[in-house]
Amino acid sequence: MQSVPEFIERWSKSGGSERANYALFLTELTEVLGVEKPLPATDTSAHDHYRLERPVASHIIGETAKKFIDFYRRGSFILETKQGSQAKPTDADQLSLPTIPKVKRVGHGVRGTRTWDKSMVKARGQADNYARGIAREDGWPPFIIVCDVGYVFEIYADFSGQGHGYTQYPDGNTFRIFLEDLEKPEIQDLFRAIWNDPGSLDTxxxxxxxxxxxxxxxxxxxxxxxxxxxxxxxxxxxxxxxxxxxxxxxxxxxxxxxxxxxxxxxxxxxxxxxxxxxxxxxxxxxxxxxxxxxxxxxxxxxxxxxxxxxxxxxxxxxxxxxxxxxxxxxxxxxxxxxxxxxxxxxxxxxxxLGAHYTPRAYVERLVMPTVIEPLRSDWEDVQTSALLLADQGKMKEARDLAHSFHRKLCEVRVLDPACGSGNFLYVALELMKRLEGEITTLLDELGEEQSALGLAGHTVDPSQFLGIELNPWAAKVAELVLWIGYLQWHFRTHGQATPAEPVLRDFHNIENRDAVLDFASTSPRMVDGVNVTRWDGITTKTHPVTGEEVPDEDARVQVLDYAKPRAAKWPEAEFIVGNPPFIGASRMRDALGDGYAEALWAAYPKMPKSADFVMFWWDKAAMRTRAWIPKTGKGTRRFGFITTNSLRQTFNRRVLEPHLSDPKKPLSLIYAIPDHPWVDASMGAAVRIAMTVGRKGRVDGKLRTVVEEVKGETENEGRVVRFEQVEGRIFGNLRVGADVAGAKALKANKFIAHMGMKLHGSGFIISKEEAKTFTKHKKEALGTVIRPYRNGRDLAQISRDLFAIDLYPLSESGARSQFPEILQHVMDTVKPSRDQNREPWRKKHWWWYGRTHEDLRSAIGNLTSIIATTRTAKHRLFSFQPSSTIAESKIVVIALDDYWQYSGVSETLCMRLSPCGFHGSSVEPFGV
The missing domain is CATH 1.20.1260 (Ferritin)
Structure with a gap:
């Protein structure tokens, strides 16, 4: 077997004939690296995970022919080859041999010329297209390699596994590896890792x-x-x-x-x-x-x-x-x-600390379609035009075009209106710096020294990344995060070149304030001259009877009133991206205080009170995006947010749908993942979220649905997620196809189907043994005050035989006189948490459920049985239950008790699901 120096010597003399040389070159490359040689082709290309000339379907618009990847290894790389030639020596350097014609193969251009540059860019585009084609079969490979046989390798990487965009690896200075560099042990190790362990190279x-x-x-x-x-x-x-x-x-x-x-x-x-x-x-x-x-x-x-x-x-x-x-x-x-x-x-x-944080790959999954994809699309158009000008000999015009795009890139503003410690802004900064590196590379190829770019203050820097954050410490950390990220990139790009002074500049780009509510002043809320306070939402204590953690009523904060509340203003930004706080509408009073919640609703009178807190951010961003004017740059070009996966449920769709259906200035969802695993950095817990990206106009979008999740080596790395993607108009229920969410309900079905009861207190639920104890001397309680309790799992699996206390419609005094032991149990197990509840009605009526549910009670009052089915289920099952059953809110109660009606809803042809939202950690349809 030849040595690396022999390999370099042998192939450095080749040139101008890609098809004749590439297969032999790549095979010998694997030999000198000590990695597996390409395998023979089989009858079925789908089984060929490592071969030369791997067939792949083309995904270029207008093309249907089968294409061939020069060299492919599943889960590792796509390698596309070209072969140029060295510049022709001058006549003075050659022997004069008049009897031999001077014929030289040029191949894909003389190296260092515009033709060669254009050929390499074209090869990169081909590799990108092949990656899209192969992804349907094998997933996205992490590496793309463009090779000029016998001369240079250009390495691009995308570790997202989603095809968000391959960028120069590891950076714009070192992504090109020349043939002679193969003598370096670290370069050999790099290639071996690309072959055998590409994930280890994910920086x-x-x-x-x-x-x-x-x-x-x-x-x-x-x-x-x-x-x-x-x-x-x-x-x-x-x-x-x-x-x-x-x-x-x-x-x-x-x-x-x-x-x-x-x-x-x-x-x-x-x-x-x-x-x-x-x-x-x-x-x-x-x-x-x-x-x-x-x-x-x-x-x-x-x-x-x-x-x-x-x-x-x-x-x-x-x-x-x-x-x-x-x-x-x-x-x-x-x-x-x-x-x-x-x-x-x-x-x-x-x-x-250290237990949970949001993985980088998750953040990129939103930042790429929101910020980078439109910028990269703009850049690819500019790059193509610049190379065309260079082919025509218009070098200055080509450089001017690249400089013009760079100036625009340095003026782009990205806003995160709930920036926390700045992770979304930092990822956007780094990805924009990578794009800037590609501009540097092109200008260098167009004859301009790289040092002219970025060292004179004209560069993508932290001033472009704007944040709003309520937590003062997080706001300060966000500034530091941006500067560390910027300086890291500076030294990766410019080596030890000293950055301009001052090294850190105070751009005031991170604002410490409320992102959605502005007001003139605050004052303590008073009732009859006494300060109104609430539980601080954090501090708990151990209950002396149950031993459970319950709110500590002594840990209290002042309830504030807000004078002249109004919607907060955001700075101008071309892109908006972020992860606003996860607070459901039902928890807003508890989490934010009565005064704040009331001021917020007053500042946004059109916002439904049933909408989650995050929807205030979504609505503001949507309004700015619908006002986007490309010529002037006013408004917002795209926005992307992380929200809870309840975004597609009715109470949040009321915010989305007016934007999506506006006849004059509609908004389109161009990217959506309805249900995705997430690590909530503030909660330190795994949750399920939705991602949505919006832009002005009526256009189709990409809908990605999670079909597989695999845990990473550590929980901190998040989960490796595999998607299925469909394209089309995305509706408010985050579906493509028929607008089911916009369908009208049948009037004949009104008052028949009901959501089960929300107890708002786990102390209402008791075991079978406890039920026997309570009814031993009060047998009349069974079936009236103590009733069978069922949740979705009880219906789908084996029932736990639990019971629930239901004291409605008894008054507190009535319950005390008729069922004192039962009321005392509720007082011990439910009242402590109800005392901290922000809803005055629930606090006052602590012995009842969170709602009276009179509509459900009335519908089933004269029935002996009901039809029940779970809202969340992979397989739709119906069952009869006694009408005395307390059905939990995840159960749909159908107020019918005839067998012919039961057989009707159970019939396959009559039952179709419309997935529209769910909670939890499973990927299951939700809704009927």
């Missing part, structure tokens, strides 16, 4: 691992400063200055290792640590000579070091800081780091 996973390792130090530091009684604002500033200093020393913004060495020097004299750190940060703010580090420092400024106060440290705290400083901050993942730091500063969330 976001590598960064996530490093970032998680920091979380323990952050949690312990947060606890220690809190114990010492320091104000949260000072702790936040101190920790952010420390962590940025750790990053700065690892990327040589300050002398390498200098901050860690300073901490080590202070370990034996902790009393000197605070003055030393304060001196360092004062110098970093203004720039100049640092006596502490004995070195000249850049001017950082930017607000982070404007307050240079340092907290006093003990030996243990210094040790924790040293432990964090020893990590590799060059590769820290800013999106995860922001969440972890935010939690370290927030006591109620500190116990979740």
């Amino acid at each position: 976001s996973k590598q960064s996530a691992k490093v970032t998680r390792e920091i979380s323990d130090q952050l949690a312990l530091l947060g606890n220690s400063f809190e114990t010492q009684g320091h104000e949260p604002e000072k702790v936040a500033g101190f920790l952010m200055r420390c962590l940025f200093s750790m990053f700065a020393e690892d990327v040589d913004l300050i002398p390498k290792g200098s901050f860690t060495d300073l901490l080590k020097d202070m370990a034996n004299s902790p009393d000197n640590a605070a003055p030393a750190l304060q001196s360092l940060w004062e110098t970093m703010d203004k720039g100049g000579f640092s006596a502490v580090l004995r070195a000249d420092l850049l001017k950082f400024n930017g607000g982070l070091f404007a307050q240079a106060d340092a907290l006093p440290l003990d030996s243990q705290q210094i040790a924790l800081l040293i432990g964090a400083a020893n990590k590799d901050w060059k590769t820290v993942e800013p999106a995860i780091f922001g969440t972890l730091l935010e939690r370290a500063l927030d006591k109620p969330q500190r116990h979740k």
Whole structure:
């Protein structure tokens, strides 16, 4: 077998004949790398997971012919080859041989010429198209490789598994690997990983691992400063200055290792640590000579070091800081780091530190169709036009066209109106920097030095990424996250070139305020001269009887009234993307307070009170998007939000449908995932969400439905999700096809089907043994006050034989006189939580269910049995139940008791489901 140097020597002489050379070249490449050689073709191409000339259906509009991938490995790469030739030597460099004609194969162009550049761009486009075709069979490969046989490899990657867009890997400086680079061991390892373990090259996973390792130090530091009684604002500033200093020393913004060495020097004299750190940060703010580090420092400024106060440290705290400083901050993942730091500063969330965060792949899944896909489409048009101008010899015009697009890219504004610690903004920043890198590459090919771009202040930077965040610590963290991400990209792109001073600039791009409600002032709510308070929504205590955690009625906050409430304004932005808070309409009073909820509804009088909190963001973004004017750039081009998967249910569709059906300025959903796994960073829990992306006009969209979920190596990595995709007009119920959600209900069915009862108190539910105890001396209670209880699982599986206490319509005094033991049980198990309920009616009538359900009670009052079916089920089953049964709200109660009617609804031809929304963790249809 030939060695790598022999392989390079042999193939560097080839040129101009792709079809004659590529198969032999690639086969020999696998041999010198020590990876598996391509396999023979079989009769069935679907079984050919690793071969040359792999057939694939074309997905270029207007083409139907079968195409062939030059080299394919399932789950790894698509490799498309071309072969150019070296520039023709001058006559002076050649022997004069007049009897031999000078014939030279050019192939796909002379390397370094416009023809060659255009050929490589075309090959990239072919590979993209092949990836779309093969994805229907094998999923999206993580790598695309464009190869000029015997000369260079261009590597592009997309680890999303969704085909969101292949970008230069690992960046615009190093995505090209020349043949002679194969002598380097690290390049050989890279190719072997692409062949055998492509997932290991996902830099976001590598960064996530490093970032998680920091979380323990952050949690312990947060606890220690809190114990010492320091104000949260000072702790936040101190920790952010420390962590940025750790990053700065690892990327040589300050002398390498200098901050860690300073901490080590202070370990034996902790009393000197605070003055030393304060001196360092004062110098970093203004720039100049640092006596502490004995070195000249850049001017950082930017607000982070404007307050240079340092907290006093003990030996243990210094040790924790040293432990964090020893990590590799060059590769820290800013999106995860922001969440972890935010939690370290927030006591109620500190116990979740490191346990859960939103995986990078999930964030990209929304940012790509919202922000990057339209920008990339614009760029591909510009790139094609620029290469055409270059072919015509109009080099200056070609460069001007690329520069014009770059200027526009540097003016694009992205807004996250609920930005948290900035992970959506950071991902948008990084992906736009990758796009900027492609502009750099083209300008370099068009004869302009790369250093002319980005080093003179004309570059994509944090000022373009706008945020609104109510939590002051999260807002500060978001700014830091953007700057760390920006500087990471700077050093990946420009090597050790020093960024312009000041290194950090205070753009005021992250606003600390309410994103949906503005008001003149607040005042304490008073009733009869007494302050009205509510449970703080966080603090619990153990109930002395049940042992369960219940709201602590002593942990209270003031209820506020809001004067002159009005809708908050958002800054102008071409794109809006984010993850607004998950609060259902029924919980808004509890979570936000009566005063806030009432002010919000007053500020948005057209918003249905049954709509979830997130719909206020959705509605505002939709209005701005429908007002988009491309020529002037006014309004919003696209918006994309994460919402709960109840978005497609009736009470939230009332917000969507007026935008989608407007006859003059309609909105279209161009991308939607109705049900997707998610990690709620604020809750530290797995939830189900919907993704929607909207744009102006009436156009078709892509609807992706989850068909398979596989857990990652760790829960933090989220789940690997496989989708089925259909295209068409997406309606408010997030379906393509017939607008079922817009269908009118049959009047004949009115008052027949009812949702089951919402108890609003688990204490109402009792076991069979408890029911026997309560009815031992009060037999009349059975079937009236104590009734069989069924939920969906009881119907679909084996019944648990539970019962429910139902004291309606008895008054409190009536219940006490007739069923004192039963009322006492409800008082012990239900009343503590009802006392904190924001609904006055539920608080007052604590011994009743959350609603009286008189419509249901009236419908079944004269029946001996009812027909029941679960709202959530893969298979639709109906069953008879006694009319005395308390059916839980996930059950649909049909007020019919005839067998012929039962057989009718059970008939296959009569029963069709219209999936429209569901809760929970399963992918099941919801609705009948």
